[in-house]
Amino acid sequence: MASERDLPRVILASASSRRHELLSHILSNFEVQTADIDETPKSDELPAALVGRLAKSKALAIWHKNPDAIVIGADTIVTLGHEIFGKPKSQNDSIAILKKLSEKRHTVMTGVAIISASKNLSKVVKTEVEFACLSTKQIQNYWQTGEPQDKAGSYAIQGIGGKFVKQITGSYSNVVGLPLVETQLMLAEMGIHE
Structure with a gap:
């Protein structure tokens, strides 16, 4: 059996505490470094292409500084058709986003x-999420909790925002920010088994 120091360094290229917590479910030893990249979508860039490119860009930015390591990059977006919802810029933006998602099925891609x-290695994982009907008052009250302010799509399924979710098809952890089954399989392909 390999000792801990024989195992390669693994770095998560993300500032997300949710991703850190999720990765700790499948890896006991990893470092965290934040990748500072431009996350602006290219013109006519489709959602899956965008999220795949951003994940690779984050991983590469950290790998170039740590070429001896295995680096994991991830990025999550919420989409409705070809419309991409990132983190809300303001309360009004949050209301507009959640009103659009109300009573609809949207896709979360990581x-x-x-x-x-x-x-x-790279992969884009998609999960379908259906929302219940949301009133403006519910959305305003939700904003006041502080939870939606740094979340793609302006909600957190693992938090208070979970009460808006009528149905989910696919990976739950993907909606939180890191698809565990797929990430574990990719790490195994890299030779990391725990």
């Missing part, structure tokens, strides 16, 4: 990229 000196 791009995951894992990069090492010898391998480069």
Whole structure:
């Protein structure tokens, strides 16, 4: 059995406490470094292409500084058709986003990229989420909790925002920010088993 120091360094290229917590369910030892990249969508860039590109860009930015490590990058977006919802810019923006998602099925996509000196793996995982009918008052009250302010799509399924979710099809952890089954399979392909 390999000792801990024989295992490669693994770095999560994310500032998200939710991703950190999720990754700790499948890996006991990893570092966290934040990748500072431009997350602006390119013109006519489709949601899946955007989220895949951002995950790779985050992983590469950290891997270039740590070429001996295995780096995991991830990015999550909420989409309705081809419309992409990032983090809300204001209370009015949050209201507009959640009004659009009210009583509709939307897609949450997380791009995951894992990069090492010898391998480069990436995947985009999609989960369908259906919302109940939301009133303006409910949305305003939700904003006051502080929860939606730094969340893609202006809600957190693992928090208070979970009460808006009528149905989910696919990976729950993907909606939180890191698809666990797929990430674990990719790490196994990189030779990391726990």
